[in-house]
Amino acid sequence: MQVIGRGGANILIDYGDPTWLWRCCIRWPDLLSSNNSYTIKNISYIKDYVEPLLHGLLCPMYLIDVDIEAIRPILSDFILNLDDKVVKVIKIKNLTNNTSNLILNNHFLKSYCSQNLQTVILELKPKWLYYDTDYCRNCTHNAFKGRGTKYCYNQLLMNPAHLELIFGECTIFPVKFKAVMHEYLRNDNNIFKILYDLQKKLTKNTTPISDIKSINDVNDEHLLLMTLRDVTCFIEWNSAENALHVNIIDVDLKPKEKWTHWTKTYSQLTSSQKIYHTSNK
Ligand SMILES: [Zn+2]
CATH class of the missing domain: 3.30.200 (Phosphorylase Kinase; domain 1)
Incomplete structure (x- = not known):
């Protein structure tokens, strides 16, 4: 054990x-x-x-x-x-069973493959796919943290070609896998779109973070929204089926006490350098 x-x-x-x-x-x-x-x-x-x-x-x-x-x-x-x-x-x-080779490892993406590249797994954190600010919450937060991340899952949602930037210099991915990923991203039912729509709906139904003044202002919808902004997605491809299997984890209930952390981050970002890019919000 x-x-x-x-x-x-x-x-x-x-x-x-x-x-x-x-x-x-x-x-x-x-x-x-x-x-x-x-x-x-x-x-x-x-x-x-x-x-x-x-x-x-x-x-x-x-x-x-x-x-x-x-x-x-x-x-x-x-x-x-x-x-x-x-x-x-x-x-x-266990979502990474038999695929123990770690081929990519950065803050928002890990990738594993089997020995012969018959299976590829992406483990990623899309974070805030929807945002109601004029700046991108993901990119601005990354800049604030000094992460130097060049990609953003909000951009991937808007433009499947962004996948190449996400894979970066890692050229090991099979062509067949990349083709299926592109097809998946063009489908309106992909996991990024599902999470985007949920986040959008909940954002419109909750008190903005800037208006939260006490723990009593944090309602159930807000907790659900924070859960959906912090999930991890596993996307698995195998050569035999040439299809994707998606699983979502890290869907935990956030303690209401975290509201002070959320409002602090929000105010830090409002006074930091903003990153803008095209979005279809
Ligand atoms: Zn962004």
Whole structure:
């Protein structure tokens, strides 16, 4: 058993089954019971509010109880007081099974392939596909963070040819895969368009970030919007089918307490250098 991924709020554990992984919440480093309560709330939120919006593209996942003794050696590195007998774990499909070669790795895109390039996987974070400012939220935020990212998924949505910039100097991708990707991007039901439309609808129905003055101003629609601005998409292509399979992960409920972080970032961006490009908002 080993930790194979770590985010700010979760760890991903390989427990010996090649097709499934365990995802454990570590957002509260003091008490296991706090993480357990959140995980129960989170899986209901995902099933009730997020999954119905995603056109069947949510990665298979469900809640299980794991005996604390089975996981204690790992979890004790992340949580101080293991004050429960069970750990509420989200069992989630392993989306990179058999494709262990990492061929691209930057802040918003990882790509894996199988040994013979029969399978290619893109793991990407589209972030704010819709924005109601005159500047691009993704590009402006990247510039603010000094990331030097040359591409943007909002631009990809508007122009499939942007894919070449996203792949950059990585020339390993099979021609057949690139052709299927271009075809997918021209289809109005692609995942970028689905997320764009959802973000647009929710943005129009929620209080603008600039008007949030307290935790009471953060409503459920706003939390859903922030979830949809932070998802990860897996796009898998295999040569035999010459087709794409899309799965979405990282669809967690955001704690309302994060509103101070959201408003701070917003005000930092309003006074930073703006990046503009064409959008069809
Ligand atoms: Zn942009």
